[in-house]
Amino acid sequence: MRTNRIRITALTATALVAALSLTACGGDDQAMGTKSAGSAETATPAVTTPAATSTDDKARTADAPEAGTPETQTVPTEGKRAGGKTPQAAAIPACTPKNSTVKVSKVSRPINHLLLTVTNTGSTDCSAYHAPFLRFDDAQAVYPVLDDSKPQAVVTLAPGEEAYAGIALLGEPGEDKPVRSDNLGVIMVDKNNKSKGESTLKLPAKTYTDSRGFVTYWQSDVEDALMY
Numbered sequence: 335m336r337t338n339r340i341r342i343t344a345l346t347a348t349a350l351v352a353a354l355s356l357t358a359c360g361g362d363d364q365a366m367g368t369k370s371a372g373s374a375e376t377a378t379p380a381v382t383t384p385a386a387t388s389t390d391d392k393a394r395t396a397d398a399p400e401a402g403t404p405e406t407q408t409v410p411t412e413g414k415r416a417g418g419k420t421p422q423a424a425a426i427p428a429c430t431p432k433n434s435t436v437k438v439s440k441v442s443r444p445i446n447h448l449l450l451t452v453t454n455t456g457s458t459d460c461s462a463y464h465a466p467f468l469r470f471d472d473a474q475a476v477y478p479v480l481d482d483s484k485p486q487a488v489v490t491l492a493p494g495e496e497a498y499a500g501i502a503l504l505g506e507p508g509e510d511k512p513v514r515s516d517n518l519g520v521i522m523v524d525k526n527n528k529s530k531g532e533s534t535l536k537l538p539a540k541t542y543t544d545s546r547g548f549v550t551y552w553q554s555d556v557e558d559a560l561m562y
Contacts (some may be wrong), residue, residue, distance in 0.1 A: 368544035396501075410524075422427065426490055428524040429460040431531040436466075436520045438501075440538040447560060448501040448538070452552070454491035462489045462497040467521035467529065469511075471541055476521070477501075483550035483562055488525075497552040500558035505546020512542035 340374030427433070454460050468477035489497045504512055518557050520534045553559040
C-alpha cells in the first residue's frame with residue numbers, strides 16, 4: 335500500500351509539473367504578444383507610406399503640363415519679331431499725282447524765277463523726295479537740279495500741307511539765247527529717285543528759259559526755295 339501511494343504521488347507530481355509547464359508557456363506567449371490559435375482578433379493591415387519626393391522630382395512635376403492641358407506658347411513682344419529682331423519702320427509713301435497736286439506760279443522776287451508748289455491731297459502723310467524732274471515743252475533732257483539746295487531732311491507732308499521748289503529760268507544776260515516755253519512737265523520721284531508719275535502744267539505767259547537755269551530740291555519753306 336505504501337508503494338502504491340508513492341507511485342500515485344509521483345504520478346500526481348508529474349502531472350502537476352506538466353500543468354505548470356503549460357501554464358508558464360501560455361503566459362510567455364501572451365507576454366510575447368503571440369496570438370493563440372482560434373483567437374478572434376484580426377491582424378491590422380500594414381499601411382504603405384509614400385516615398386518622399388525629391389527636389390528634382392518636384393521641379394520636373396511643376397514643369398510638366400497636366401494631362402489634357404495644352405502647353406502655353408510664348409507670344410512675341412509687340413513691336414518685335416520672334417528672335418528679338420525689331421522690324422524696320424515702313425517708309426512714308428512718296429507724294430505723287432495720285433495723292434497730291436502741283437502748281438506753278440510767277441514771283442516778283444527774285445526776278446526770272448518761278449515757284450513750284452506741291453500739296454498733299456491724300457488722307458495720309460506723303461514725302462516730297464529729292465527734287466522734281468522738270469521738262470519744258472518737248473525737251474528731251476530734264477532741267478538741271480541744284481545740288482547745293484539739298485535740305486537736311488526729307489520734307490514730309492501731312493494732309494493739306496505744302497512743299498516748295500524754286501525754278502531759276504535764266505542765267506546771266508548774253509550767255510545764250512533764251513527759249514520760250516508754254517508747258518511744264520513735273521515728274522515726282524520716290525526715295526530711290528525713280529519716277530512716280532508726271533503732271534503737265536501751263537506756264538505763265540512769256541516764260542523763257544536758257545541752259546543756265548535750274549530747279550531746287552523740295553523745301554518746307556517758300557523763302558528757302560527762292561533763296562538761290
